Amino acid sequence: MPTNDSLITSAEQYVTQLFSEQVPAAYHFHDLHHTLAVVAAAGTIAANYSLSEQEHTALLLAAWFHDTGYSRQYEGHESVSVQIAGEFLKARHVDESLISSVKGCIMATRMPQSPNTIIEEILCDSDLYHLGSDQFEKENKLLRKELNVAFGKDISKKTWRKLNIRFLQQHHFFTSFGREHLQPVQDRHLKELMEKDKGNREEIIEKHEPEIEESEPLPEVEQPIHLKEKAKREKDKLNRTERGIATMFRIMSDNHVSLSQMADSKANIMISVNTIVLSILVSVLIGKLQYYPQFIIPTIILSCVCLLAVVFAIMATRPNVTKGVFTEEDIREKKVNLLFFGNFFKMNLNDYEWGMKEMMNDREYLYGSMIKDIYYLGKVLARKYHFLRLSYNIFMFGLIIAVISFGIASFMGMK
Template identity: 45%
Template sequence: MMNYHKLLEKVSEYALDYFKTQNSKSFIYHNKKHTEDVVNKTTEIANHYQVNPHDLAMVCSAAWFHDLGYFIDPDHHESQSALLAESFLRAKEVDESDILIIKNCIMATHMPQSPNSLLEKIICDADLYHLGTDDFLKKDKAMQQEYNDFHHPHLNKSEWRQKSIVFLQKHQYHTDYCQQLLDSSKQKNIEILKSKVGNALDKVVQPEHKLDENIAVADVTPATDRPKIKKNKDKAIDDKPEKGIETMFRISSSNHQRLSDMADKKAHIMITVNSIILSALISLVLRRLNEYEYLLIPTIILLGVSVAAMTFSILSTRPSIPNGVFSKDEVDNKTVNLLFFGNFYKMGLDDYNYGMLKMMDDKEFLYGSLIKDLYSQGVVLGKKYRLLRIAYSVFMFGLIVSVIAFIIAVTFFSTNKPTI
C-alpha cells in the first residue's frame, strides 16, 4: 500500500530542488514562495473539508507541481507541469489512477478555471487565494512586473489595474469556504483598484492647465462620466456592511456545523472504546470473579467508569426536538425561528409558506431569525461539548483509578494469583 505521507515528502523535495536548479529572477511572482503559499492554502482548504489522507496527498502534490512548467513554457505551463508530474510519479511507481487525479488538478488551474471535482476546486481556489486578501495589491504589483518582463509592449500601471479589475470581476471562488471567507475582501480590492484608476484619470486632465489642442489624450474618461464612477463606488461601499453580515452568518453557521460534526465523532470514539471495555469485562472477568474475588472492587470501578463515560457520550449526541408547531401570531410577532426544522416539521406547507414569505419580506425578521438560529446552534454546541468533557474526564480519571485499584488488588490481596 502506498505511503502517501512519504510520497508527499518526495514530491516537495523534488519541487524545491527544481526551483534551486531553475533559479530565474524573471519569475517575480510565479516562484518558490508562491508555490509554498499555494501548498499551504491547499492544505488549509482541504482540512476544512476533512479530506482523507489519500486525497490530501493528491491535491497537495498537484499544488507542488502546478507552476513548475513556467520554467519550460510560460504560455503552456499547466501542460508542462502535468508532464513533469507524470514523469516523476511514474518513476516512483505511483498508480496511474492517482497520476491522473494529480494531472487533472494541475490542468484545472488553467485560465479560465473550470474545476470538476472537490480536489480540483480546492487547488483552483488555493492558487488564487490572494485575490481576497490584504496581500493582493503587493502580489498584483509583482505579477505586473513579471508580465512586463515576458511581454511587449509593457502595460503601465493604469492599464494593468484595469486588466486586474476585469479579471477580479470575472473570477469566482469554487468552494463555499473561500466564497464565505474571501468574497467580501476581493470586492474591497476591486474597489481599491477602481479608486486608483479614477485618481489616475483625474491627474491626467487638470482643469487649471490648458492642454495643447493638437495633443489627444487617449483612453481618458470624460469628466461628465467621472461622478458615475464615484456613485458606483459609493453604492458598493453602502452594500458592504450587508454583504459582510451575510458572510459572517455563513461562516459562523459553517463553523458551528463543523464543530458539531467533530463533537459527534468524539462521542462515537468514546462509545466505541467503552463498548469494547464492557464486552471484555463481561466476557472475561465477571463470569470468573468467584475465582478472583480480590478483583471485584477494581472491576466494579472500571464498569462504573465505562458506563458513566458512555452515558455522557450518548447524552451529548441525543437529539432534542421541539413540538414542531408554530402559530400565525408568532410569525406576525416575529418570535418564531423558521430556519430550524424543529419549529415547523408538523406544520402544513401553506402555513410554512406564509411564515417564510413574511420573513423574507421583513429584513428585521430575517436577520432576527438568523441570529436566533446561530444562537441555538451555539447553545446545542455548548451542551454537546460540556457533556463530552465530562465523559472524557470521567474516562481519563476513572481509568487511572481503575488501573491503580487493579495493581493494589493484585499486589496486596492476591494469594495464588492465577492467570486469567
C-alpha cells in the same frame, strides 16, 4: 515586529474586512472565498517542502494579499496588491527582506506566471489550484459570471469553452507537487472540454483568440465603470456591507457545524471504547470472579466508570427536537426562527412557504433569525461539550482509580 502567528492573524482580519467593504459584489470569483482557498492550497502544497519560518510566513502573507488589488482596479491588480501588502507590513515594522519576499510572490502570479523561488512557485500553483481539482467546473462558472456581470459582457458557453481550452493547453504547474497531483486532473478537465467542443486540438490552437493577460482567460477586459453618482455609490456600499454580513454568518455557521461534528466524533470514540471494555468485562472477567474474589470491587469500579462515560457521551449526542409548529401570530411578532427545522417540521408546505417569504421580505426579521440560529447553535454546542467533558473526565480519572484498585487487589491476592 509582531510574531509570525499574530502577523498572519492580523493579515487575515485585514484582508477579510477589505473584501467585505471594498471589493465589488459583482466579483463572484475573485472574492474572499477564492482567497481562503488559495491560503488553504498554499498550506497544503507547502507541507511537502522544507521551508524556513520566514519563507512560510512570506508565502501565507502573499496568499492573503495576492488579490487585494481588486478592491481598486481589475487589470494590473497585482501591482496594487503589492502596494497594499507593503503598506500593511511597513505599518507593523516588518523586516524589509520579508516584505520583498511577499511582493515577489504576489507579482509572480501575474500572467504569464513567472516564479523564481520555491515559495513563488507554490503561490502560483495555489492561485490556480482549482484547475487541478474537482472544483474546476464550479469555479470556472463563477469566473464567467463575474466577467458577464461586472463588465456587461455576454460570453457564450461555446466561446468560454474555447478560451478555457486554450488556457489549459498553455498552463502548467511549477511545483513537483502540482505536476504529480494537480496536472493529471487538469489534463482530464482539458480532455473533457475538448470532447465537448467537438473539435481537435490543432483546430483550437489555430484559431486566433484574445491573448490571456490575467491569471484566468479574460477576453478583452476593460476597466470596470466607476460609479460616480452618489446614489450608485451608496448602493454599492450597501451591497458590500450585505456581502460582508453574509460572509460573517456563513463562516460562523460553518465553524459551529464543524465543532458539532468534532463533538459527535469524540463522543462516538468514547462510546465505542467503553462498550468494548464493558463487553470484555461481561464476557470474560465476571465469569472468573468466583475464583478471584479480590477483583470484585475493582471490576465493579471499572464497570461503573465505563457505564457513566457511555451515558454522558450519549447525552452529548442525544438530539433535542422542539414542537415543530408555529402560528401566524408568531411570524407577525417575529418570535419564531424559521431557519431551524425543529420549529417547522410539522407544518404544511404552504404555511412554511408563506412564513419564509414574510421573513425574507423583512430584513430585520431575517437577520434576527440568523442571529438566533447562531446563538442556539452555540447553546447546543455548549451542552454537547459539557457532557463530553464530563464523559472524558470520568473515563480518565475512573480508569486511573480502576487500575490502581486492580493493582492493590493483585498485591493482596499474592499474600
